[in-house]
Amino acid sequence: MESTVTTPEQLDFERCYTAVRSRDRRFDGVFYTAVRSTGIYCRPSCPARTPASRNVSFHRTAAAAQAAGYRACKRCLPDATPGSPDWNVAATVAGRAMRLICDGVVDREGVEGLATRLGYTSRHLSRLLTSELGAGPLALARTQRAQTARALVESTTLSLADVAFAAGFSSVRQFNDTMLEVYDATPSHLRGRKAPAGGKGQVAGAIDLRIAVRTPFRGSALLRFLADRAVPGIEVAEVRDDGSGSYARTLDLPHGPGVARVELADLDEVGSSYLPLRLVLDDLRDTTAALARMRALLDADADPVAVDDHLSADPLLAPLVAARPGLRVPGHVDGTEVAVRAVLGQQVTVVAARTAAARLVAAHGRPVETGVPGLTHLFPDAAAVAALAPEEFRMPRARGRALVGLCAAIAAGEVVLDRGPDRGDVRRTLLALPGIGPWTADYIALRALGHPDVWLPTDVGVRNALARHLDIDVTPDITPEGWAPWRSYALLHLWTSLEG
Secondary structure, three states: OOOOOOOOOOOOHHHHHHHHHOOOHHHEOOEEEEEOOOOEEEOOOOOOOOOOHHHEEEEOOHHHHHHOOOEEOOOOOOOOOOOOOHHHHOOOHHHHHHHHHHOOHHHHHHHHHHHHHHOOOHHHHHHHHHHHHOOOHHHHHHHHHHHHHHHHHHHOOOOHHHHHHHOOOOOHHHHHHHHHHHHOOOHHHHHHHOOOOOOOOOOOOEEEEEEEEEEEEEHHHHHHHHHHOOOOEOEEEEEOOOOOEEEEEEEEEOOEEEEEEEEEOEEEEEEEEEEEEEEEEOOHHHHHHHHHHHHHHOOOOOOHHHHHHHHHOOOOOHHHHHHOOOOOOOOOOOHHHHHHHHHHOOOOOHHHHHHHHHHHHHHHOEEOOOOOOOEOEEOOOHHHHHOOOHHHOOOOHHHHHHHHHHHHHHHOOOOOOOOOOOHHHHHHHHHOOOOOOHHHHHHHHHHOOOOOOOOOOOOHHHHHHHHHHOOOOOOOOOOOHHHOOOHHHHHHHHHHHOOO
């Protein structure tokens, strides 16, 4: 095992070691601590005795620690952490690659497929990821499979063979060997230590998991945002009197349809916590993709403390941040759906946009059997919308043509709305399409691409919020640079402040 800090240009030893000594949970998932004297790697908040500084090194990813010869700590479970917020903030090639790996792209398309999506050769991509993250794409994907498998082993009653293939392993033998190497335990031993509950009331085919999030987490505000925009047929939201509740929706996944249901509530303690998630999938191979897309929807990897501290420094935003600490930017599970709904929402109210989307789903969505009341369809894909005549939409003809043209570009692969492409390239491509202006392109970036620094100066909600709460008028040429790189979160604070 190496004797120096991994990727010293990216990780400051003293800062990392201070976080480890204070067991600061905010850094869980940001880096991993490898302990030379024990041969294990831990999350920064591990409750075990703090190792001597001479015995530790720090790694950007769990895969890097594993590649250096360390295995996961059985006490703090370092793989059960939120992902690094840096992947969304910087949106470097490495960050975009991690998002695609977490979605299962390497398992489905191989390293060549991942490299093609990012616009690199596989050799150059491997060099880049090894340099920045300490491991190549195969090692990163292997770690992702092991993490998914462990969650399934410990939280479901799936057979171990089913777990292996659901997590993306090509064989049971590969699954057993990897789990033993990474966790120093066989799958059956892991299950024996933490047997999953089963039996009465369990839905056939359901997988009950947990989504790790950094806290504070303003689940009530996120739920209300989703509930206000829930489209009948594809989304169902239940809001309780205390603001908590559940959100469920259909998912169009690589191998078939699925349903996800997540429980949302406010989590106030600073650190990390979990949200219960239930998946019901037609094909278990979609487990990794479904989990990754729900994490994106919930903005699960955000660092709320960093965001809130930064925005609170501005006296204009400080009262809004204090009222709703841990506010998240709602992401999405499907870029095409976001894009279509953004065009449907141009210059109309939220209610009108939801009604238009519901009509589209009822007429052209793909029916699915879910067993969940209210969830009856998948959102129509880009090719289906592109095949429609502009006059079929109850909107100005020019906007109908813009919607059809946008979907034709998506169906042809000219516009890609996952988290792989460069955000600037996507925006330029969108703006080149007839009828797609800055508001639409930036709203798509906000929700489909997970961009943390979007500002919508022409948005009616933004203008109303600034006028009502901050006594400021805003014009299209005003850009609050001081709020960067978290202007997307400032937007959400402004929108949410209109609720009361």
